[in-house]
Amino acid sequence: MAIKIKKRGLPDKIPIDMTPMIDIVFQLLSFFCMTLRVSEAEGDFNIKMPLAAPRAGAPDPNLVPPIKIRMRADPATGNLVELVINESAGGINFSGANRWANLNKHIRDNIGEGSLAAATEVELDCDYALKYEYVIEAITAVSGRVTPTGEVVKLVEKIKFSPPRQDTP
Amino acid sequence: MKIKAKGPDYVEIDYTPMIDMTFQLVAFFMILINFSEGEQDQRVQLPSSALAKPPDAPLEVPITIQLVQDGRISMGDDKLYPTAESIRPLLSNEKYVLESQGRSIEDATIVIRAHKDVKTGQVQKVIKVCQELKFQKFSLRAKSETGY
Secondary structure (H helix, E strand, O other), X not given: OOXXXXXXXXOOOOOOOOHXXXXXXXXXXXXXXXXXXXXXXEEEEEEXXXXXXXXXXXXXXXXXXXXXXXXXXXXXXXXXXXXXXXXXXXXXXXXXXOHHHHHHHHHHHHHOOOHHHHHOEEEEXXXXXXXXXXXXXXXXXXXXXXXXXXXXXXXXXXXXXXXXXXXXX | OOOOOXXXXXXXXXXXXXXXXXXXXXXXXXXXXXXXXXXXXXXXXXXXXXXXXXXXXOOOEEEEEEEOOOOOEEOOOOXXXXXXXXXXXXXXXXXXXXXXXXXXXXXXXXEEEEOOOOEHHXXXXXXXXXXXXXXXXXXXXXXXXXXX
């Protein structure tokens, strides 16, 4: 009589059902796909603007006078109609499609891209109704330029605003 | 002669690569996900600038002020404030919180995200209110123009 001896112990392979795990992973993937928001890259123009105290005594003769940029707007649309630099000293008007490039060139030709540019201050005097995008274009034009190789060459770093003009009805 | 009956053939598909790819996608989205929606109001269309590059390091203490097209102001909550004066209490509160944490107001940076069509005078009024509360550092945010 043959006696069969059954092997006791764990089987060689334990089947694990992976289906719930894969379900949860797909749930997570759906969640992340729906909550992902692709936003455009944003950059900053850093400006330091303390509320300046009145200066005591005579102004420092070594300080370079600020370059004043006057920007006039059409009161109805807010579009830029006039861009003038140093208006009180004769003024140079920039107009046309290339006005920002011309303004940038003027700054570079008169100040250069060295230490004088770092010491120079630009004051923006804008009409109340002027669209904000023109302010950013002005700041871009005076802050530097991007070379054809993609390098950023900095120009003026000190920028301030004139006191806000009253809103004309 | 025996004829073996052939039953239906079962084809076993190996799902391992698909599961690997799924895990890769989950990991990718987990790294990318950004829950800070309060700092980017979708109503604000920023002006673009070729020189606007993302900062190298995150700002120490950023306080974001957003101006929508009609000049109303948002400060991270759902409410829109009509004028610059109406956010003065909020800014004073931010200043108080900073000082209670032992930090200087000079560490704070006011980040202004203004719509490209908003009136400049309205932005200047916001800046003036911040200056009156002794905030000194400002960041004007613009959309980065890519050269691709």
